Every structure is written in C-alpha cells, then in structure tokens.
Amino acid sequence: xxxxxxxxxxxxxxxxxxxxxxxxxxxxxxxxxxxxxxxxxxxxxxxxxxxxxxxxxxxxxxxxxxxxxxxxxxxxxxxxxxxxxxxxxxxxxxxxxxxxxxxxxxxxxxxxxxxxxxxxxxxxxxxxxxxxxxxxxxxxxxxxxxxxxxxxxxxxxxxxxxxxxxxxxxxxxxxxxxxxxxxxxxxxxxxxxxxxxxxxxxxxxxxxxxxxxxxxxxxxxxxxxxxxxxxxxxxxxxxxxxxxxxxxxxxxxxxxxxxxxxxxxxxxxxxxxxxxxxxxxxxxxxxxxxxxxxxxxxxxxxxxxxxxx
Amino acid sequence: xxxxxxxxxxxxxxxxxxxxxxxxxxxxxxxxxxxxxxxxxxxxxxxxxxxxxxxxxxxxxxxxxxxxxxxxxxxxxxxxxxxxxxxxxxxxxxxxxxxxxxxxxxxxxxxxxxxxxxxxxxxxxxxxxxxxxxxxxxxxxxxxxxxxxxxxxxxxxxxxxxxxxxxxxxxxxxxxxxxxxxxxxxxxxxxxxxxxxxxxxxxx
Numbered sequence: 116x117x118x119x120x121x122x123x124x125x126x127x128x129x130x131x132x133x134x135x136x137x138x139x140x141x142x143x144x145x146x147x148x149x150x151x152x153x154x155x156x157x158x159x160x161x162x163x164x165x166x167x168x169x170x171x172x173x174x175x176x177x178x179x180x181x182x183x184x185x186x187x188x189x190x191x192x193x194x195x196x197x198x199x200x201x202x203x204x205x206x207x208x209x210x211x212x213x214x215x216x217x218x219x220x221x222x223x224x225x226x227x228x229x230x231x232x233x234x235x236x237x238x239x240x241x242x243x244x245x246x247x248x249x250x251x252x253x254x255x256x257x258x259x260x261x262x263x264x265x266x267x268x269x270x271x272x273x274x275x276x277x278x279x280x281x282x283x284x285x286x287x288x289x290x291x292x293x294x295x296x297x298x299x300x301x302x303x304x305x306x307x308x309x310x311x312x313x314x315x316x317x318x319x320x321x322x323x324x325x326x327x328x329x330x331x332x333x334x335x336x337x338x339x340x341x342x343x344x345x346x347x348x349x350x351x352x353x354x355x356x357x358x359x360x361x362x363x364x365x366x367x368x369x370x371x372x373x374x375x376x377x378x379x380x381x382x383x384x385x386x387x388x389x390x391x392x393x394x395x396x397x398x399x400x401x402x403x404x405x406x407x408x409x410x411x412x413x414x415x416x417x418x419x420x421x422x423x424x
Numbered sequence: 425x426x427x428x429x430x431x432x433x434x435x436x437x438x439x440x441x442x443x444x445x446x447x448x449x450x451x452x453x454x455x456x457x458x459x460x461x462x463x464x465x466x467x468x469x470x471x472x473x474x475x476x477x478x479x480x481x482x483x484x485x486x487x488x489x490x491x492x493x494x495x496x497x498x499x500x501x502x503x504x505x506x507x508x509x510x511x512x513x514x515x516x517x518x519x520x521x522x523x524x525x526x527x528x529x530x531x532x533x534x535x536x537x538x539x540x541x542x543x544x545x546x547x548x549x550x551x552x553x554x555x556x557x558x559x560x561x562x563x564x565x566x567x568x569x570x571x572x573x574x575x576x577x578x579x580x581x582x583x584x585x586x587x588x589x590x591x592x593x594x595x596x597x598x599x600x601x602x603x604x605x606x607x608x609x610x611x612x613x614x615x616x617x618x619x620x621x622x623x624x625x626x627x628x
Contacts, residue, residue, distance in 0.1 A: 147458075148457050148458070148459050148615075192627075194627060194628055196628055210459070210507065210508065210613065211507070211508035211510050211557070211559045211613060212507050212508050212613075213508070213559065227452055227453050227454040227455055228455055229455040229457055229617050231505075234507075234508075235561070235562060236543075236561070236562030236563055236564050236566075236567050237506075237562070237564040237567040237568055237571070238505070238506050238507055238508060238562060238567055239505035239506070239507065239615070240507055240615070241455075241457045241503075241505070241615045241617055242457070243454075243455065243456060243457040244454045244455040244456075245454065246452050246454055246622065246624045246626075247452050247454070247624075247626075248452075248624060248626045249626055249628065250626055250627055250628035251625070251626075252625060252627045252628065
C-alpha cells in the first residue's frame with residue numbers, strides 16, 4: 116500500500132462523509148414538518164444505525180504486547196442493513212388537521228414517496244418521504260498506538276468544514292484504551308484476552324440556527340479474545356454498548372419557526388462480535404459481524420508496524 | 425498460500441476503494457413536504473347584520489413566497505393541497521360580545537370557477553374567537569376550488585381567489601349607534617410537496 120493508495124483511501128472516506136453531509140441538508144427539510152414523537156419515529160432507524168456503526172470495528176485482535184512500540188492506521192467501513200420494520204413508523208397527523216389519524220409513514224430510511232391521508236371537507240395531510248436506504252455506513256480513519264504495560268490507545272478523528280452554510284461541518288472524535296489481560300494469565304493460556312472501552316462523539320450537518328443538526332455519542336466497554344493461526348486471526352468480543360442521539364432543527368409546520376430539540380433515549384445493548392483478520396507484515400485486512408440490538412458488519416484495511424500489531 | 429492472501433487483500437482494497445467512490449452513492453428521489461399558511465386580514469365595521477366582506481388573494485404570489493422561504497421554486501413543486509383553515513379575531517373593543525352566523529365562500533376571478541362555500545360559521549362568539557385560532561369546519565366544494573387553484577399554479581397559472589364573508593345574522597343586532605366592529609384574520613394552511621434528487625450513501 117503506497118502513499119497514493121493511502122491518499123486515495125482517505126479521499127474516498129472524505130467523499131462518503133461529504134455525501135452524508137449533503138444528505139443532511141435534506142434531513143432538516145424533511146424534519147421541519149415534524150415535532151415530538153413523529154420526529155423521533157422518523158429518525159429512530161438512523162439513531163440505531165449510528166450507534167451500531169460507531170461501536171463496531173474497534174478491535175481486530177486481542178493480542179497486545181506488554182512493552183514495545185506499535186502503530187497502525189486503519190480504515191474500517193461499518194455498516195448496517197435495514198430491515199423492513201425500519202422503513203415505516205406509526206405517525207400521527209399534526210396541527211389543525213382533523214380528524215387526527217395514525218398511519219404507517221416512511222421513516223428516514225423508508226420510501227421516498229410522501230404518505231398522504233385525507234380528512235374532513237376534502238383536506239389532505241402529507242407525511243414526508245424518506246431517503247429509501249437499504250443500508251447505512253460510516254467510514255472512519257482510526258489510529259491504534261501502543262503499548263505500555265500491555266495497554267494501547269485508539270483514536271478516531273476527522274473534521275470537515277464543507278464550506279457550505281447549509282451543510283455545516285461534520286466530524287468525529289473518539290478515544291479508547293485497551294489493556295492486555297493475557298499478560299496476567301501466563302504464556303500457556305490458549306487465547307489472547309484483552310479488555311477496553313471506547314467513547315466517541317459524531318456530529319453531522321448544521322441547522323438553521325447554526326448549531327449541529329445531528330449529534331451522536333457512543334460508548335462501549337467489553338472484553339475480546341483472539342487466536343493467531345499463521346496469518347489468520349479469528350477474533351470475538353463481548354461488550355456493553357450505549358449510544359444516544361440529539362437532533363436540533365427548526366420546525367415551521369405551523370407557519371412560525373420554532374426550534375425543536377430531540378433527545379433520543381440512550382440505546383443500551385449487549386454486543387457480540389465475531390470476525391477474522393488477515394495479518395500480513397505491514398498490511399492487514401479484517402471483516403466482522405456484530406450481533407446487537409441493531410446488528411452491523413464491518414470490514415477494512417490497516418497499515419502499520421511494530422511489535423504486536 | 426501467500427498469493428491467495430495477497431489476492432484477497434487486494435480484492436478487499438479494491439472493494440473498499442470502489443465502495444468509497446461511486447458504488448455506494450445512489451441517486452434517490454425524495455418527496456419533501458413543506459407546510460405553510462397564507463393569511464388574510466379582514467376589517468369589519470357594520471351597522472346591519474347582513475354584510476359581505478370580500479378580499480382578493482393573489483395565490484400565485486403567496487405560494488411563490490412560501491417556496492422562496494424554503495429555497496424552492498415553482499418548477500420543484502409536485503403537489504399542493506389544503507390542510508386546514510383557521511381564523512382568529514385580532515382586535516375587538518366593544519363593551520359587549522356579538523354572536524354572528526354566516527358563511528365564507530371562495531371564487532376564482534382569473535377564470536370562471538365558483539363561488540363555492542369554504543365553511544359555515546354558526547353562532548360564533550366574537551370574543552370566543554380571540555386568543556386562539558378557531559379551526560373552521562370546511563366544506564368540500566370550497567376546498568376543492570382552492571386545490572384546483574393550486575394545481576393550476578403548478579401547471580404554470582397565476583390563480584387569483586376572491587374570499588368573501590357573507591354574514592347573515594348578528595346578535596344583538598348592530599345599529600348605527602352600536603355598529604359591530606372587529607378585525608380578524610383567516611389562514612389557509614397548505615402543504616406543498618417537492619421532488620428532490622439527493623445523492624445518498626447506500627452502499628449495501
């Protein structure tokens with residue numbers, strides 16, 4: 116993997132993120148007719164997907180050397196495949212429309228077509244369409260560096276100023292620590308064991324007030340195990356994940372602008388990871404599946420050097 | 425074995441780069457909903473129970489303003505419909521209340537369409553319509569007329585609607601010594617849908 120490939124990879128990751136920012140401008144338009152429960156129902160699949168994606172691909176081995184320098188830059192792509200259940204939610208007509216009606220309307224990942232219902236006197240009410248997504252993925256560069264007394268640090272970071280007042284900035288910062296448990300178990304223990312935590316915050320888009328449109332926080336703590344067979348490293352992990360999402364936008368459905376702040380309830384889930392890494396000398400490739408409240412998968416590449424990478 | 429591993433790594437690399445470029449981006453057509461209202465201010469000052477108060481609504485200009493506020497244009501519009509109508513008394517300073525009955529109709533004056541009753545009001549207390557908007561019990565004929573005007577706007581027309589209050593009864597009866605005087609506002613809430621093409625990341 117030469118420098119050009121690395122630059123291409125980073126460029127591609129930025130492209131994904133910029134496209135996500137582009138979509139965020141439409142998200143506020145779609146949300147602007149919703150308040151309260153409708154807005155939460157509309158956005159819930161995205162909140163779940165963010166949490167699942169962010170808490171994936173944080174480890175690909177449980178082997179951490181007790182002492183020795185290692186450094187690895189990784190480019191994981193984390194994704195979820197949505198189910199049919201994610202595509203609609205029970206929405207309620209808002210405002211002065213009567214009679215009040217409950218219908219299955221598209222969520223943010225549902226059909227692009229608006230759902231229209233009719234009321235008294237030939238009136239109509241429209242629920243906005245979604246983005247018609249089958250999947251949602253995040254690509255994040257992450258740096259793994261260690262180790263001191265069997266401990267390594269993991270850092271995720273990017274920040275992009277789109278230069279567009281409507282799109283705003285987007286960025287992610289995440290930090291975590293992993294510690295080798297194997298060092299206390301002796302050399303005859305059959306698998307490598309590690310434990311760690313990771314915290315991160317992701318923001319996307321800018322609302323009409325100039326604040327973050329979407330802000331996501333995620334935290335995970337867990338244990339991991341792996342075993343190296345030549346270049347193959349099967350790995351697994353069990354963790355406890357939490358994630359929360361805040362959405363702030365301007366609602367103008369009544370004709371007057373009103374700021375809406377939505378706090379999505381924190382999602383808590385047990386998370387089981389199974390994956391495989393192919394560990395070459397300076398390059399490794401990995402793929403994993405994560406079984407959790409919202410299951411996800413991840414794959415990617417890493418480049419690095421040092422002891423115990 | 426190493427060759428196969430290298431090929432696998434290369435395939436994954438190509439997949440990742442490919443996915444990162446065009447493969448993940450899909451053009452989606454999404455129907456965006458914008459809601460807003462057009463309001464008409466009315467002044468009533470009458471010394472008899474039977475009065476007609478007309479108002480002209482230049483609907484094309486009203487919808488142009490709604491679209492402009494939301495950074496859309498007429499060409500972006502896909503559909504538009506009436507959601508509700510509500511009214512409120514904005515100024516009233518009598519020492520006693522009035523109860524009024526009548527109806528409001530709408531008529532196109534740019535073409536021949538209508539008049540059609542939009543809603544009836546029966547024994548409506550003037551002071552009872554202060555503070556909060558009163559939701560009007562709409563009639564299908566009037567709503568359909570406005571919906572046809574919205575369709576004409578989308579088709580490139582410039583609909584103009586005459587909105588008229590036809591009052592038939594007032595209690596107590598007004599007189600030159602005690603005229604019924606109040607200001608009120610009627611608002612027609614509409615939704616507009618537009619079609620937007622968005623490149624959204626949908627990789628799998």
